[in-house]
Amino acid sequence: MHNILPYNRMLQEYLRDELRVLNAHLPRHQKSLAELLLEKYPYVVCHNGSTHLFKRKELEYLASLIRADKREALLLPVLIELGQNEGESAVICSGEIVEEVISKVLDMQIRCRQKRITIYKPQLALLRKKLKTTTQYVFFPRTLE
Amino acid sequence: MPQQLIKVRPTKTELMKLKRRLSLAKRVQKIVRDRLFILMIEFVETARESVETRRRLLGDFSEAYKALSIAAGYHGYIALEKELVATEADSKITTGSRNIAGVRLPSFELMRAERAIRGYSFVDTSSCVDQAAQLAERCLEPIAELAELQRSLELLGMEIERTKRISNALEYVMIPALQATMKYLYMKFEERDREEKTRLKRVKVLLHQE
Numbered sequence: 001m002h003n004i005l006p007y008n009r010m011l012q013e014y015l016r017d018e019l020r021v022l023n024a025h026l027p028r029h030q031k032s033l034a035e036l037l038l039e040k041y042p043y044v045v046c047h048n049g050s051t052h053l054f055k056r057k058e059l060e061y062l063a064s065l066i067r068a069d070k071r072e073a074l075l076l077p078v079l080i081e082l083g084q085n086e087g088e089s090a091v092i093c094s095g096e097i098v099e100e101v102i103s104k105v106l107d108m109q110i111r112c113r114q115k116r117i118t119i120y121k122p123q124l125a126l127l128r129k130k131l132k133t134t135t136q137y138v139f140f141p142r143t144l145e
Numbered sequence: 146m147p148q149q150l151i152k153v154r155p156t157k158t159e160l161m162k163l164k165r166r167l168s169l170a171k172r173v174q175k176i177v178r179d180r181l182f183i184l185m186i187e188f189v190e191t192a193r194e195s196v197e198t199r200r201r202l203l204g205d206f207s208e209a210y211k212a213l214s215i216a217a218g219y220h221g222y223i224a225l226e227k228e229l230v231a232t233e234a235d236s237k238i239t240t241g242s243r244n245i246a247g248v249r250l251p252s253f254e255l256m257r258a259e260r261a262i263r264g265y266s267f268v269d270t271s272s273c274v275d276q277a278a279q280l281a282e283r284c285l286e287p288i289a290e291l292a293e294l295q296r297s298l299e300l301l302g303m304e305i306e307r308t309k310r311i312s313n314a315l316e317y318v319m320i321p322a323l324q325a326t327m328k329y330l331y332m333k334f335e336e337r338d339r340e341e342k343t344r345l346k347r348v349k350v351l352l353h354q355e
Binding site for chain 1: 176179180182183186187189190194239240241242243244245246247249252254
């Protein structure tokens with residue numbers, strides 16, 4: 001029998017860190033698109049105290065997709081939850097406006113079910129390509145079970 | 146290859162601990178896999194975008210140099226150089242960071258400032274110089290973009306390597322070791338049960354003989 005406890009301990013440490021850093025980048029508070037467009041340097045503060053900077057180009061692109069009166073309702077960054085299986089993910093839908101935006105970005109009809117919009121790998125890649133800084137991944141404990 | 150066993154006392158308490166550790170290791174393996182999946186998507190996308198931006202930048206550079214050589218041909222190198230001496234201008238870039246699955250990536254954005262006056266005399270120059278300046282300014286944005294993409298690519302690559310190593314360690318070392326140790330403990334317990342049974346039978350026989 002070999003004692004692999006030091007190695008084990010290292011992994012345990014890593015795991016603890018991994019769980020801690022996983023959602024550290026999530027924003028403390030989401031900001032509306034209207035609010036962000038008014039800021040000189042549009043950003044949100046993350047849970048770990050760092051800042052997440054939005055690209056003005058992306059904000060302007062989002063603003064061009066929706067009516068001016070709806071900008072207040074769109075909270076950014078839009079959160080993407082990773083699904084149970086690897087090919088599937090879900091966009092957390094806080095309102096109809098997210099549905100509208102995602103539908104326009106992906107150029108396809110989508111439906112929101114239980115506050116989630118299910119998208120697949122190619123769509124996820126497209127969404128992340130177009131909205132690089134205005135979307136963020138989120139890990140929920142239930143997906144880890 | 147025989148699986149390495151973890152050095153533990155063969156007790157039920159240790160078995161419980163191992164079970165708990167195995168479940169934790171499996172949960173973490175799921176997290177690590179998810180993270181790796183995200184990082185891979187981002188890496189591929191960044192690589193693709195990097196190639197596109199580089200191609201765009203090369204195109205822009207080629208146009209800008211072409212326009213510059215036309216301007217130089219029209220005005221002559223010395224005259225053009227004299228005009229362009231005072232045209233230096235600072236470009237403003239907003240820098241920040243974005244976080245993808247625990248990796249902090251840089252974010253650069255060129256602040257577009259519409260410049261009505263470029264610094265050279267409009268009287269002594271032709272539209273060729275304007276054209277060259279305009280095309281050269283157009284190159285700045287892809288340069289900033291490419292810098293961001295290249296650094297992101299490096300950081301993502303390093304993180305993928307690290308995460309992959311952890312994932313492999315979990316998949317091929319830690320989880321199999323825990324499973325093998327648990328199996329070993331089960332076998333130990335069964336053996337102990339059998340020994341106990343045999344002992345009891347032996348006692349029974351001895352009692353009968355008396």
